[in-house]
Amino acid sequence: MIPAILRDPVRALLDMGREAAGEIVRVNLGPFRPYLVTHPEHLQHVLRGNAANYTRDGVFWRPLHRLFGDGIMSDGPEWELSRKVLQPVFTAKHVEALAGRMADAVAEGVDELSGPAEAGREIDVPESMARIVNRTVVRVFFGGKIDMADAERLAPAFDSIGASVVVRYLLPSVPYSVRVPGDRAFLRAVAAIDDVVVPLVERHRGRPDDGDDIFSALCRARGPEGGEVSARWIRDNLVAMLATATETTAGALTWLWPLLAAHPEVAGRLYEEVDRVVGRDRVRPGHLASLPYTGQVVQELLRLYPVGWLFPRMVVEPEVVGGVRLEAGETVVVSPYVTHRMEAFWDRPEAFDPGRFSRRRSEGRHRYAYFPFGGGPHQCIGMHVFAIEARLIVAGLLARFRPVACSPEVATPRMGASLRPRQHVRLTLRPAEAA
Numbered sequence: 001m002i003p004a005i006l007r008d009p010v011r012a013l014l015d016m017g018r019e020a021a022g023e024i025v026r027v028n029l030g031p032f033r034p035y036l037v038t039h040p041e042h043l044q045h046v047l048r049g050n051a052a053n054y055t056r057d058g059v060f061w062r063p064l065h066r067l068f069g070d071g072i073m074s075d076g077p078e079w080e081l082s083r084k085v086l087q088p089v090f091t092a093k094h095v096e097a098l099a100g101r102m103a104d105a106v107a108e109g110v111d112e113l114s115g116p117a118e119a120g121r122e123i124d125v126p127e128s129m130a131r132i133v134n135r136t137v138v139r140v141f142f143g144g145k146i147d148m149a150d151a152e153r154l155a156p157a158f159d160s161i162g163a164s165v166v167v168r169y170l171l172p173s174v175p176y177s178v179r180v181p182g183d184r185a186f187l188r189a190v191a192a193i194d195d196v197v198v199p200l201v202e203r204h205r206g207r208p209d210d211g212d213d214i215f216s217a218l219c220r221a222r223g224p225e226g227g228e229v230s231a232r233w234i235r236d237n238l239v240a241m242l243a244t245a246t247e248t249t250a251g252a253l254t255w256l257w258p259l260l261a262a263h264p265e266v267a268g269r270l271y272e273e274v275d276r277v278v279g280r281d282r283v284r285p286g287h288l289a290s291l292p293y294t295g296q297v298v299q300e301l302l303r304l305y306p307v308g309w310l311f312p313r314m315v316v317e318p319e320v321v322g323g324v325r326l327e328a329g330e331t332v333v334v335s336p337y338v339t340h341r342m343e344a345f346w347d348r349p350e351a352f353d354p355g356r357f358s359r360r361r362s363e364g365r366h367r368y369a370y371f372p373f374g375g376g377p378h379q380c381i382g383m384h385v386f387a388i389e390a391r392l393i394v395a396g397l398l399a400r401f402r403p404v405a406c407s408p409e410v411a412t413p414r415m416g417a418s419l420r421p422r423q424h425v426r427l428t429l430r431p432a433e434a435a
């Protein structure tokens with residue numbers, strides 16, 4: 001019989017977390033037995049309080065190193081330099097200054113769906129979300145230096161990486177000299193990504209402009225001794241940024257449509273807010289402050305479906321946390337998906353209830369009971385981008401269209417590096433004025 005952890009790892013991990021009720025436990029994967037940490041106090045310690053003792057290394061990160069190399073998705077000095085160079089592009093102030101350009105791009109992306117909406121033609125949700133996100137993020141944050149066709153070629157490659165890396169997670173002790181299922185697809189995807197990214201690095205390296213985008217920041221960067229940074233370092237950071245900037249948002253927004261279909265009362269309140277505030281206009285950054293419920297819907301979406309559902313760490317020095325001795329070299333698994341769905345920390349955790357993020361109902365909640373963007377030094381650099389972009393896209397789509405049918409109405413997660421629905425989500429829209 002196949003153990004539950006192999007059959008449905010996402011579900012099995014959730015069940016283990018619930019059973020442990022906040023205690024640190026070990027997950028039995030045969031020879032590999034990571035610790036599962038779910039309690040907000042322990043999470044705060046691992047991700048922030050003693051973050052230096054919990055590094056991005058070990059069996060979960062090693063397979064991804066073949067993709068991300070030594071940039072912002074690594075750890076140590078290369079990560080530190082990457083974070084320092086990229087941070088200014090992502091401050092709340094800088095992102096807000098770019099919100100108008102993001103809104104223009106969202107509006108264009110939304111317009112493209114008029115054809116299918118007027119014809120009542122079904123759309124492919126992951127593809128449509130990725131197209132809007134690509135337009136918004138790639139144009140604004142990569143300074144228009146990547147054309148849309150190239151950006152769109154990347155999406156299937158990143159998708160394939162997310163799915164094919166899983167076998168490596170499940171067979172951590174198999175050396176890379178031995179091929180496992182998924183390896184070939186993984187390496188093909190890395191090659192496809194490099195086909196797009198490497199020529200771009202060659203074109204722009206050594207010719208930095210004074211732009212405020214990711215490309216310009218990376219090409220202007222200097223190493224710790226003031227020397228040139230390598231082409232490889234720029235490539236590693238570009239790949240990491242392309243993967244995190246587009247896949248995450250598109251993935252998160254995919255989960256929204258089945259949720260709205262299954263919760264007409266939430267959908268009704270959301271449509272009412274968008275109708276009242278935006279009407280049939282194009283959504284602008286100035287609307288966002290008047291769309292509090294839309295913001296809560298997006299927060300609740302990430303509680304139930306945090307795309308970065310699992311991010312592990314390796315213990316450097318042994319220490320006792322919550323009464324459990326964590327040994328050096330062992331893996332600690334933290335999962336917002338699990339903590340966000342535990343009754344120990346949430347009231348009716350399975351319910352889709354955006355109102356739980358109202359100011360009143362958020363009072364007293366532990367900072368690490370809700371951590372879709374992680375925390376501490378590695379906290380998501382793109383969280384302000386997501387916060388603005390996701391609300392612009394949701395309000396922008398609903399100002400123009402109404403969903404009339406979504407299949408399936410209940411989507412379930414499949415195991416992968418990011419949390420994606422197992423089912424192929426499809427949606428039929430119709431123009432809002434006809435609704």
Ligand code: HEM
Nearest residue numbers: 244245248249252307308311372373374378380381382386
């Ligand atoms: C639904 C949206 C998103 C979610 C749920 C999400 C989640 C996360 C999480 C959990 C981490 C921490 C990983 C760890 O501690 O090992 C992270 C890191 C990161 N995220 Fe996001 N992210 C999202 C959107 C974005 C966007 C839009 C960007 C870029 C524009 C981005 C760029 C990054 C980068 C570069 C890191 C690594 C930061 C570091 O290690 O210093 N993310 N993200």
